[in-house]
Amino acid sequence: MRKCLIVALAALFLAGPVPAVAQDQSDEGAGAEQFIPITSYRTGPYAVGGIPFQDGFVDYLKMVNARDGGIEGVRITWEECETAYKPDRFVECYERLKNRGERGASVFNPLGTPLTYAVIDRLPADKIPLITLGYGRTDASDGTVFPYVFPLMVNYWSQNTAKIRYIAGLEGGLENLEGLKIANVHHDSAYGKETAPVLAKQAERYGFEVEHFPVVHPGIDQKAVWLNVRRYRPDYVILRGWGVMNQTALKEAARVGVPADKIVGVWWSCAEQDTVPAGDAAVGYTCSTFHNNGTDFPLMQDILTHVHDAGDGTGPRETVGTGFYNRGVINAFVTVEAIRTGMGRFGARALSGEEVRWGIENMELTDADIAAAGATNLVPPINVTCADHEGGGKVLFVRWTGESFETASEWLEPDRDLVRGMIEESAAQYAAEKGITPRTCES
Amino acid sequence: MFYRETGQYKTTYAADRAIFPIRQDRVAFAVLLLVAFVAIPLLANEYWLRSVLTPVLVFSLAAIGLNILTGYTGQLSLGTAAFMAVGAFAAYNLEVRVPEVPFLVSFVVAGLAAAGVGILFGLPSLRIKGFYLAVATLAAQFFIEWLFTHVGWFTNYSTSGVITAPPMTLLGFSFESAESRYLLTLCIVVVMAVMAKNMVRSELGRAWMAVRDMDIAAEAIGINLMKTKLTAFAVSSFYCGVAGALWAYVYLGTVEPQAFDVLRSFEILFMVIIGGLGSILGSFLGAAFIVLLPIFIANASGIFGDALSAETIAHLEFVIFGGLIIVFLVVEPRGLARLWQIVKEKLRLWPFPY
Numbered sequence: 001m002r003k004c005l006i007v008a009l010a011a012l013f014l015a016g017p018v019p020a021v022a023q024d025q026s027d028e029g030a031g032a033e034q035f036i037p038i039t040s041y042r043t044g045p046y047a048v049g050g051i052p053f054q055d056g057f058v059d060y061l062k063m064v065n066a067r068d069g070g071i072e073g074v075r076i077t078w079e080e081c082e083t084a085y086k087p088d089r090f091v092e093c094y095e096r097l098k099n100r101g102e103r104g105a106s107v108f109n110p111l112g113t114p115l116t117y118a119v120i121d122r123l124p125a126d127k128i129p130l131i132t133l134g135y136g137r138t139d140a141s142d143g144t145v146f147p148y149v150f151p152l153m154v155n156y157w158s159q160n161t162a163k164i165r166y167i168a169g170l171e172g173g174l175e176n177l178e179g180l181k182i183a184n185v186h187h188d189s190a191y192g193k194e195t196a197p198v199l200a201k202q203a204e205r206y207g208f209e210v211e212h213f214p215v216v217h218p219g220i221d222q223k224a225v226w227l228n229v230r231r232y233r234p235d236y237v238i239l240r241g242w243g244v245m246n247q248t249a250l251k252e253a254a255r256v257g258v259p260a261d262k263i264v265g266v267w268w269s270c271a272e273q274d275t276v277p278a279g280d281a282a283v284g285y286t287c288s289t290f291h292n293n294g295t296d297f298p299l300m301q302d303i304l305t306h307v308h309d310a311g312d313g314t315g316p317r318e319t320v321g322t323g324f325y326n327r328g329v330i331n332a333f334v335t336v337e338a339i340r341t342g343m344g345r346f347g348a349r350a351l352s353g354e355e356v357r358w359g360i361e362n363m364e365l366t367d368a369d370i371a372a373a374g375a376t377n378l379v380p381p382i383n384v385t386c387a388d389h390e391g392g393g394k395v396l397f398v399r400w401t402g403e404s405f406e407t408a409s410e411w412l413e414p415d416r417d418l419v420r421g422m423i424e425e426s427a428a429q430y431a432a433e434k435g436i437t438p439r440t441c442e443s
Numbered sequence: 444m445f446y447r448e449t450g451q452y453k454t455t456y457a458a459d460r461a462i463f464p465i466r467q468d469r470v471a472f473a474v475l476l477l478v479a480f481v482a483i484p485l486l487a488n489e490y491w492l493r494s495v496l497t498p499v500l501v502f503s504l505a506a507i508g509l510n511i512l513t514g515y516t517g518q519l520s521l522g523t524a525a526f527m528a529v530g531a532f533a534a535y536n537l538e539v540r541v542p543e544v545p546f547l548v549s550f551v552v553a554g555l556a557a558a559g560v561g562i563l564f565g566l567p568s569l570r571i572k573g574f575y576l577a578v579a580t581l582a583a584q585f586f587i588e589w590l591f592t593h594v595g596w597f598t599n600y601s602t603s604g605v606i607t608a609p610p611m612t613l614l615g616f617s618f619e620s621a622e623s624r625y626l627l628t629l630c631i632v633v634v635m636a637v638m639a640k641n642m643v644r645s646e647l648g649r650a651w652m653a654v655r656d657m658d659i660a661a662e663a664i665g666i667n668l669m670k671t672k673l674t675a676f677a678v679s680s681f682y683c684g685v686a687g688a689l690w691a692y693v694y695l696g697t698v699e700p701q702a703f704d705v706l707r708s709f710e711i712l713f714m715v716i717i718g719g720l721g722s723i724l725g726s727f728l729g730a731a732f733i734v735l736l737p738i739f740i741a742n743a744s745g746i747f748g749d750a751l752s753a754e755t756i757a758h759l760e761f762v763i764f765g766g767l768i769i770v771f772l773v774v775e776p777r778g779l780a781r782l783w784q785i786v787k788e789k790l791r792l793w794p795f796p797y
Contacts, residue, residue: 040753042753043760043761054753080753082753082756082760087695087702088498088694092495092738094494095489095490096494096742114605114699114701114702117605117607118695120607120697121696122696125619137605188592189592189604190592190605190701193592193604429601430607433599434609434610435610
């Protein structure tokens with residue numbers, strides 16, 4: 001028995017991967033189908049956000065197939081690969097999926113800063129673009145140095161400047177920022193520290209004072225941090241949290257007497273998963289997003305009708321309209337629209353990565369386009385150019401009422417001039433380190 | 444029948460001390476090298492070379508490092524990933540600040556830097572043993588991760604704290620393709636593995652094993668405990684440092700301090716335990732097991748197609764992986780290397796066991 005077991009396991013182990021690889025090629029040669037690789041994390045420490053996000057992403061693709069028969073008639077196919085939010089697993093997924101489908105992988109959406117960094121160097125050789133919706137690498141917004149990376153909508157720095165503008169709005173104007181004390185409570189990691197330089201620049205420009213309070217990962221115990229925050233007596237608190245840290249921060253803030261309506265969160269801290277567990281402590285808490293929540297949009301209704309009513313929903317119906325779910329939908333939406341833009345030039349057929357890259361770079365979604373897609377007020381207009389890979393998105397602030405997120409502001413414009421200079425500086429440093437000659441963007 | 448050493452006489456001391464005293468082993472090893480150096484680069488596709496075989500080799504090197512410390516010298520360590528991080532960041536900083544240095548030299552410097560840090564954090568081993576030492580090495584793990592996250596100098600003040608490795612060129616040849624990177628890793632790993640194998644068979648290695656088996660007895664027969672333990676830490680960290688540099692340069696091309704967290708240390712410890720404590724071969728087997736199995740499960744679960752949701756498959760992977768580890772440890776607690784040894788013993792009598 002024991003011997004058999006060992007032999008069987010050994011045989012399985014040695015022989016197993018080979019047929020699996022042989023299978024890879026058999027998908028090829030099918031009809032006109034556009035392949036979109038999906039890298040998700042449904043396990044690991046951030047699965048709480050990863051699961052609804054991917055459900056939204058997949059549901060949108062299902063909806064496009066069901067409602068329109070694909071993009072311009074080209075059906076979408078996809079395959080999901082589990083990364084568990086680990087860069088090495090993501091690289092493995094990337095390599096596994098990059099040659100799938102008729103013309104190879106069209107575009108990757110890593111959904112994570114470290115995952116993004118892990119493949120940036122491979123993209124130019126593989127000619128595959130990367131959409132990093134709302135996350136970093138921030139300086140990849142400079143398309144001259146990073147032709148294949150698209151931090152669409154808003155990067156971390158833009159988003160952070162919008163938070164200051166939102167605070168200014170509450171205070172009655174940018175001039176009233178002078179003398180304010182702002183506490184930046186951040187996740188103690190590369191991601192968390194990324195906004196420190198931009199805050200410093202803004203503090204200098206507007207004359208407010210900023211103090212940083214790092215929270216050690218995963219952030220379950222924050223008593224000491226919040227005692228320090230209270231001692232600092234901030235006028236506002238910026239919460240740059242992640243995962244379980246967010247709800248703990250909101251609870252601790254309430255305990256030490258920092259009112260929730262003085263806390264402004266980043267989009268990773270802006271979902272029902274963060275506010276519901278915090279209970280009453282979260283009521284009045286505002287946070288920034290680049291999309292709207294809820295299902296009161298024709299586009300979201302289409303997902304409910306064509307996917308969930310048809311019994312094909314990826315996740316539970318209740319998650320539709322929540323923060324992470326809508327973010328997944330928006331991510332799939334811009335991916336599909338970019339491919340559509342590409343098809344406008346290359347024809348309605350499966351596109352290669354390079355062609356999709358062109359599509360993203362020339363994507364312009366005006367108010368009219370967004371209205372036609374049934375997404376008015378769900379997403380702001382986007383206009384990506386060769387040099388500006390961010391696309392000029394705007395930031396929306398939402399407030400937690402205890403039941404749902406309500407809109408708390410207009411779509412705010414970030415301090416683009418300030419951010420752009422910093423991005424170009426940082427991208428130039430990267431180019432020098434890697435020996436890249438930035439391309440020129442004339443046309 | 445085939446695996447029998449009858450008629451092979453050892454006439455010199457050198458022959459008696461050879462790494463592979465049996466001719467069949469030597470042939471098998473030569474064939475294995477030939478496969479690794481010639482057949483695999485020719486046959487395997489980019490996916491296999493880049494994202495499966497290269498990490499297996501890098502982890503094997505780290506596992507050899509930990510095996511020297513834990514398997515051979517008996518000093519339990521949970522700081523492996525930290526020593527890898529030291530290697531990665533040392534190589535990066537040298538390359539960025541002194542670009543003239545060839546990257547192979549910076550790999551050696553990476554190893555030396557890690558060895559220095561290893562000696563420093565090995566000092567508590569002179570006073571404490573076993574689980575208490577494991578806790579002390581955890582300090583290295585947390586401190587080094589903290590250091591690289593918070594001191595901007597180490598990441599060249601990059602805003603995100605993530606370093607990207609400069610391109611690797613040697614005598615005008617750029618290591619860009621998957622094949623060249625695989626072969627580079629393979630060369631380094633093979634050379635260092637042979638060195639490790641010889642080290643553990645030498646006086647130094649025997650001193651390590653004596654300390655592992657009973658340190659008081661070892662001291663009584665004249666082994667300098669301090670020197671032995673600290674060399675074990677130094678050599679072990681050297682291997683980990685080079686592995687870290689390879690991880691950053693050859694495999695990912697980019698690295699952030701969080702990539703070398705305590706979970707990575709545990710992962711390497713599992714490789715050593717599953718592969719076999721006190722075995723160089725075991726380090727390779729353990730690394731292959733831990734890296735390949737999840738990939739294999741993920742690939743194999745594709746046969747279920749749409750019948751299983753992506754979420755179920757992701758969780759299934761954990762269940763199968765965990766289950767298999769338990770099965771292996773129950774069936775053979777001394778690891779995959781011991782299984783291989785049993786197979787060899789059986790093979791000598793095959794097909795007529797008495």
